[in-house]
Amino acid sequence: MFKRGDLLNIFIVAYVVFIVTANLIGLLIFKKSRNLYLAALVIFILAGVFGVIGVVWAVVVFEDGFSAFFGFNLASYLFYNSILVLFLALVVSIIKKVKKHW
Secondary structure (H helix, E strand, O other), rough: OOOEEEEEHHHHHHHHHHHHHHHHHHHHHHHOOOHHHHHHHHHHHHHHHHHHHHHHHHHHHHHHHHHHHHHHHHHHHHHHHHHHHHHHHHHHHHHHHHHOOO
């Protein structure tokens, strides 16, 4: 069916798709609510949701319990992504406060 290298390439594409999807959902939430902290929270929650989806998908495809680490790895990337968005939200808030006082 698939060779090991083919599956790894499919999972790399899945990483990109999940990360881009989480960021696009966060962007839509930001555009609607104009709250960057809420967007970071949504991306943080999606890290867990997409991580679980990744675990289930990897276990079904590979039929091996150790493939669950794919989902955990995906969740960690999304978690770091949400930390980055939260950090940017803090920087934007600080810049707004400084500009307001000047």
